Amino acid sequence: MVTKNQIKLVVSLKQKKYRSQHRLFVVEGEKVVRELLDTGMRPFKIFAGDAVSKGKFKEAEEVSSKALKQMSSLTHPNGILGVFHMAEATDVAVQDWVVVLDAVRDPGNLGTIIRLCDWFGITKLVCSEDTVDCYNPKVLQATMGSIARVDVAYVDLREFLNQTDLPVYGAFMDGASVYTSDLPDKGILVMGNEANGISNEVSDFISKRISIPQFGAPTAESLNVATATAILLSEIRSRE
Structure with missing residues (x-):
């Protein structure tokens, strides 16, 4: 079950200073969350707004619609919200354009x-x-x-x-x-x-x-x- 502290953390990530502090960011939607997982980006938490959405993501934790709406940046949350670790900075090596x-x-x-x-x-x-x-x-x-x-x-x-x-x-x-x-x-x-x-x-x-x-x-x-x-x-x- 999602805790108040987890909701508070996700909501705080709407602001750049907290994203930088925690090195975490939020994405929403099945397609985007799945793409990040498939490309190897490290998840912190995946939240699903219903059992159907949860069934598509073994990593997901089911949450109430109310909790998902609190965490979401969207007017109408679309069922899946992922919190991911930011990628580590790399040198800007120029091999192409x-x-x-x-x-x-x-x-x-x-x-x-x-x-x-x-x-x-x-x-x-x-x-x-x-x-x-x-x-x-x-x-x-x-x-x-x-x-x-x-x-x-x-x-x-x-x-x-x-x-x-x-x-x-x-x-x-x-x-x-x-x-x-x-x-x-x-x-x-x-x-x-x-x-x-x-x-x-x-x-x-x-x-x-x-x-x-x-x-x-x-x-x-x-x-x-x-x-x-x-x-x-x-x-x-x-x-x-």
Whole structure:
């Protein structure tokens, strides 16, 4: 039976400071929980809201609908809630293309970009320290389990970019068309903040400014950062 202290712990994990303190995070839904388990992420607790859901997870502990609703970040909890240990940090070794995010703040955007990295076989995602936390519940819902296959690191971007020998490509509105740009076998792709783009501090390390040309009437101000990431990664992979 779930205890009040366990409920209190799970609820506290909605806040970044407690996720960092306990090195735990919460995901919800059968598909995401199953993907994390199948990829070897270490569970702390799995809670099931009914016997049917519990039967699908031998690790699960059945809880009342009331307790599940207390722990859930969703308006309508979907039956399974998993608490997992965070992955240990690893060195950012560059063997392929790496995506770098400069102050991306929207959880949905980060979650989608993590999923895109998984889709395009990008295993390393490097984030500025002011990018939204990848273990934010809204980020995790948007990743649809891809968080288990993409290594996300939070670093000082200036220090990271200063140390790399790879070409650094940055997405800018006034950059050269990605469709006519030379793209190497490996490199770094920098994507900027939703409102302000790539910061001046990070721009100093960009060796090639690229853009996605607009083909329609010039009415849309810009592309969503996740959409732009999808287009650029597709073009990068198409050259291989």
